[in-house]
Amino acid sequence: MQAGKLPHDLLARLIDNIPNLDHRVILGPGIGRDAAVIDTGGPSLLIAKSDPITLASDRIGSYAVHVNANDVACLGAKPAWFLATILLPEGSSEDLAESIFSQISDACDSLQIALVGGHTEVTLGIQEPIVSGTLLGEVSKERLVRPDGAKPGDSLILTKGIAIEGTTVLAREASDRLESLGVDADTLTAASRYLSEPGISVVAEAQAATSKVNVHAMHDPTEGGLATALYEMAEASGLGIAIDQEAIEILPETATICRVAGLNPLGLLASGALLIAIAESNALAAIEAIESEGISARKIGTFVGPETRVIMLGNTETIVPRFARDEIARFLSDT
Numbered sequence: 001m002q003a004g005k006l007p008h009d010l011l012a013r014l015i016d017n018i019p020n021l022d023h024r025v026i027l028g029p030g031i032g033r034d035a036a037v038i039d040t041g042g043p044s045l046l047i048a049k050s051d052p053i054t055l056a057s058d059r060i061g062s063y064a065v066h067v068n069a070n071d072v073a074c075l076g077a078k079p080a081w082f083l084a085t086i087l088l089p090e091g092s093s094e095d096l097a098e099s100i101f102s103q104i105s106d107a108c109d110s111l112q113i114a115l116v117g118g119h120t121e122v123t124l125g126i127q128e129p130i131v132s133g134t135l136l137g138e139v140s141k142e143r144l145v146r147p148d149g150a151k152p153g154d155s156l157i158l159t160k161g162i163a164i165e166g167t168t169v170l171a172r173e174a175s176d177r178l179e180s181l182g183v184d185a186d187t188l189t190a191a192s193r194y195l196s197e198p199g200i201s202v203v204a205e206a207q208a209a210t211s212k213v214n215v216h217a218m219h220d221p222t223e224g225g226l227a228t229a230l231y232e233m234a235e236a237s238g239l240g241i242a243i244d245q246e247a248i249e250i251l252p253e254t255a256t257i258c259r260v261a262g263l264n265p266l267g268l269l270a271s272g273a274l275l276i277a278i279a280e281s282n283a284l285a286a287i288e289a290i291e292s293e294g295i296s297a298r299k300i301g302t303f304v305g306p307e308t309r310v311i312m313l314g315n316t317e318t319i320v321p322r323f324a325r326d327e328i329a330r331f332l333s334d335t
Contacts, residue, residue: 034074049136063165066271071135083117143210145218147218150237151277153302154278155303156303157278157286157297168191168193170331208293209286220275224269227266227323239303247300269326
């Protein structure tokens with residue numbers, strides 16, 4: 001298999017074989033489900049999420065915190081407790097370990113998350129550091145946002161634009177190669193700042209939307225980009241989605257890098273954007289609440305019946321492309 005997510009059919013088959021042995025697990029593994037929900041018997045539900053960072057080495061600690069916090073926030077929850085497993089290659093310096101710890105600590109502080117544990121070691125057989133994070137959060141039972149909650153006729157809102165994380169990873173990890181292909185230094189500098197400007201966290205917009213209106217579902221596009229996230233949302237709810245191609249905001253540096261490198265921005269790692277399924281009557285209020293936080297948001301589509309699948313409406317009606325692996329994995333492995 002190639003680097004990236006497991007093939008969709010294989011993952012679905014593996015998940016189907018997992019029994020639910022505990023009735024307290026009210027949301028377990030599934031396509032389009034990025035975090036688990038556990039009812040421990042109290043007034044709040046426990047949200048549990050685990051995700052590694054493997055495609056980036058620069059600022060890897062920050063990525064680990066924000067990527068995990070995003071998935072917890074997508075269930076309407078407040079991210080609260082973080083555990084980090086840090087694997088360093090043989091020969092790593094103490095400075096590298098200190099830098100990763102500092103990044104994790106700073107990112108946790110920015111989101112008011114407690115760093116409560118984890119594991120560190122120098123590991124044989126790896127060439128780059130790997131950080132795998134586990135994040136726990138809480139949400140009251142009545143405020144849980146399920147990933148399978150979208151309804152026919154719902155509006156689909158996209159925040160910020162695409163593809164923030166993929167663009168900044170490429171600029172930070174492959175700047176020399178991109179420059180040799182013709183990407184200018186100013187574009188690379190601007191793209192490298194995407195990690196913090198506009199940033200890969202979606203916690204603020206998730207909380208803004210859920211505090212204002214009843215949100216039906218949320219999903220953050222990660223590996224496989226916006227296109228993969230659309231299919232995951234559609235499958236989770238058993239629906240189709242009609243997308244307005246012109247409404248998708250592709251950030252300027254993303255557009256330049258993708259054009260020069262021959263990448264499709266729809267399949268590029270896209271943490272930093274948030275997809276929100278919401279009743280059409282509440283869409284404007286949600287957008288206004290998000291924009292009040294200084295974050296852009298726009299309607300990009302509508303949930304429709306499953307017979308329509310996931311389509312793009314433009315000059316012609318086309319099926320949204322599927323990507324066997326993320327465009328960034330394809331680029332970084334094609335050397």
